[in-house]
Amino acid sequence: MTDEGLENAEPSSPNDQYVVVARRYRPQSFEELVGQHQVAQALKNAIERGRVGHAYLFTGARGVGKTSSARILAKALNCQRGPTATPCNECDICRSVTIGEDVDVLEIDGASNRGIEEIRQLRSNVNIRPSRARFKVYIIDEVHMFTKEAFNALLKTLEEPPEHVKFIFCTTDPEKIPITVLSRCQRFDFGGIRMDEIVSRLAYIVENEGVKAEPEALRLLARKANGSMRDSQSLLEQLLAFGGKEITVPDVNQMLGAAGSEQIAVIMSGLAARDAAGVLAQFDHALTRGIDPGQLIEQLLGFFRDMMTLAVGADASLLQTVLPADAENIAAVARNYGLANVMAAVQILDDALVRMQRSAHARILAEMALVRVCQLEDLQSVADLVETIRSGKPLPARPAIQVIAGAPAVMHAAAVPTSQAPAAVASRPVExxxxxxxxxxxxxxxxxxxxxxxxxxxxxxxxxxxxxxxxxxxxxxxxxxxxxxxxxxxxxxxxxxxxxxxxxxxxxxxxxxxxxxxxxxxxxxxxxxxxxxxxxxxxxxxxxxxxxxxxxxxxxxxxxxxxxxxxxxxxxxxxxxxxxxxxxxxxxxxxxxxxxxxxxxxxxxxxxxxxxxxxx
Ligand SMILES: [Zn+2]
Known part of the structure; x- marks a missing residue:
């Protein structure tokens, strides 16, 4: 497919659309780079001041813009109207870099070219001048996969790099790169992309694709992508591939195997009431409806995580699972459940998720975690007790644990029947x-x-x-x-x-x-x-x-x-x-x-x- 085709072709079928969306929305300038403003600014400054180094190391999780930034930097260096911080994206060089076919900008996958032979070949090519551009740019992805010998061979080039060569190494795992190589690179750490930035980028994409989307549906996608722009886009692409004209919350939940907010609310209320039998029944019900146990535990983990942020008084903008509009109600639930319990639940669910990924018995591990959350000791009552002891004040009557009634979107705290509430501290049989x-x-x-x-x-x-x-x-x-x-x-x-x-x-x-x-x-x-x-x-x-x-x-x-x-x-x-x-x-x-x-x-x-x- 030609570059022109990319720009102008109307997708003839949902499947074509599915293929091209990722490429079409790859950022082509530093301005379009989502969520990496500091990195973009630093690179722009380097180009404008003519102080571009010989070797760069871009680190960060997958899908946060490392390779996209490397390509933009390559274009900025080699654009026929450059070097410029704002490559034109129109000249032959810019366009061939965009589609990854430029003769002087070489993208190498470190995972499949990790041996000494590949690096020897690279070294012999390094000395050949670029065929038409100013610089020969080597973009090496997943460079941490290189063997020790490959790194050593690479090091010799890095020690005396030819004037016409630039290296851009990308890695998700900088710890595995020898210090000798690290010390010769300018390092840029790419952070995870904030959820609101991913959401607004997804909103931009669906609007351009002529598709409607519920804002909460895009939030669900962004949350699942966990800071990765690429993951959020590939999830969106899967939804677009269905060919519908509107993306709804149930669509997203179905694709992710995720539980709806009502189901989450019912399970959360069971956990808060420490009703293990009821929680297991609800969990079983969710699984029979095709919900993935790991996904469900992850959703509950996200919910407890938000309760934790609210319980310590963090700003509602930090919420990831709970809608900011529900923050006040959830905060009340969190306070009643107690910070110590919330944190213990986070720990239990996270441990379970890690173990579930390695186990053939994910469901059992999930059920164990739910029962353990139900059986949490009333840690907060102990914490309250000691706090009261320190202040010298008489113990307050402990409020009944409150549960969530209704969906998170319309979350309200309501008192549970007293028979479900744990015994208040004062009535505990203590010696x-x-x-x-x-x-x-x-x-x-x-x-x-x-x-x-x-x-x-x-x-x-x-x-x-x-x-x-x-x-x-x-x-x-x-x-x-x-x-x-x-x-x-x-x-x-x-x-x-x-x-x-x-x-x-x-x-x-x-x-x-x-x-x-x-x-x-x-x-x-x-x-x-x-x-x-x-x-x-x-x-x-x-x-x-x-x-x-x-x-x-x-x-x-x-x-x-x-x-x-x-x-x-x-x-x-x-x-x-x-x-x-x-x-x-x-x-x-x-x-x-x-x-x-x-x-x-x-x-x-x-x-x-x-x-x-x-x-x-
Ligand atoms: Zn150009």
Missing amino acids: SSVDHASASSATPEMGSSGPAVAVASPTSVAESAPERAAEARESSGGIALTDSTAKNIWEGILSDMSDLVGEYARPYKSVATSGPNRLVVSFSAAYNTQVEFLKRPAAKTRLERMLTEAVGDTVVLEFRVLDDVPVATKQEPPKKSAPSTGQMIRKVQQNQLVQQALEMFGAEVTSVRAPESGDS
Whole structure:
């Protein structure tokens, strides 16, 4: 087919149209390059200033415009009316480059010409001057497929390139290119193309083709193409090949094997209600209607991803699956479902998708993922709980999880029947409740069922009450650390501590200084375990800070275990009538809710406080 044919031929059948659309809408100038404005501007500047390098590396995912840019650059260099940043696309050279048949612009597929022989041949041709244009331009696609020997041979040419030669390497995988080659190329990274840019390009194409398209149908195509202009165009071409005069959402869903928004909404509401049986039934229903399990999981993943962006307060323009008009409703759903749950669901669905691609049992993996999402622990309730503990406020009543009713296009949040909602935190059967150690009094429902426990993350350990006491001491001057004051200072700090660190530090045997502001605390060999605990950074740093504040100067703390005979009897508990702090900590650590909180926040239990007597 001639170039003229491309420009003027009216497609005689849908099949012809299918073939030519991709070529017809390939960008022919830097201005037409969709979604790569920075790259286009940089290349234009290089041409206008006469500073075009010998070798370029274009990197980026497939279908984002690398080869198109390479051809435009070749035309810009060789156009009979150039070199120019705006090649004419009319001269013989421009037109032959456009159809990939120019004698001086050679396109080489790196995947099928990857060996040393091909590169040797290339090298011998490199020295031959261009037959009619200014430059000989080698466009090498998928250059990362070259063998090591091929790269080495290429390197010799790159080290001393003839004046008349330009190389443009394109790759989806720059990591595989030797650094010696990379260092001799000007590198341009092509990003994925934004969805709205793909949509507007598709809209332009369908309008030119005399076909109508629902905007949402084009959005679905663009979303599926995931940043690749070429993929979006080939999907569009498949739709155009059907020969219809209008492209609708059901057309697109049918072609992609995708579920409709109503179906997605029904499954999402089942997941939010943790109704695993209902979700599996809906999933089966979708599959019997020809929907692809991987496609469906991908759609759900996209939905959860949008919930995540809304839950963290991102702008609605970042939405990919949910329509911006529905953002407010989805945000409410996301808040009720909880960010922790949303992120866990994203993880589960993504893992499933990866494994489904390698498995012959995609359906089973998809079903497992759906059930796992339904069975997610109520992570957000734990997060809320700890947040409340930190702020010292009483726990709010947890709102019922809300579900989505209706299609995403008309999404509304509605409360589920309470029988479907998970138990609220306060009514969970927990052995002990969680409270803040420094709260003035436990709230009635919190103090009713057992000892209270302070859950402190490493950062908040340093902010508890004893430090404030030490600060107060410091403001009254501080006491110089000497052998004679050491014991008083150490005892003073211990008297402020009511947690495990204090309990473990109290049975010390002696204190002394080993230099200016260096305090050595010695323990009998029987307390080796306790000393190991105290040596941990969280405990030691905290004690050092308190000492520093008491003394008014930086104090370094050192623990020593004496080489004495270990005592046979165990340490006496501090109170005979009550369990020791260690016992209480061990007990609350067995609580499932506490375990979740510890795991989620990388925290540790530092103290346990018995409920105030009289609380009920
Ligand atoms: Zn030209």
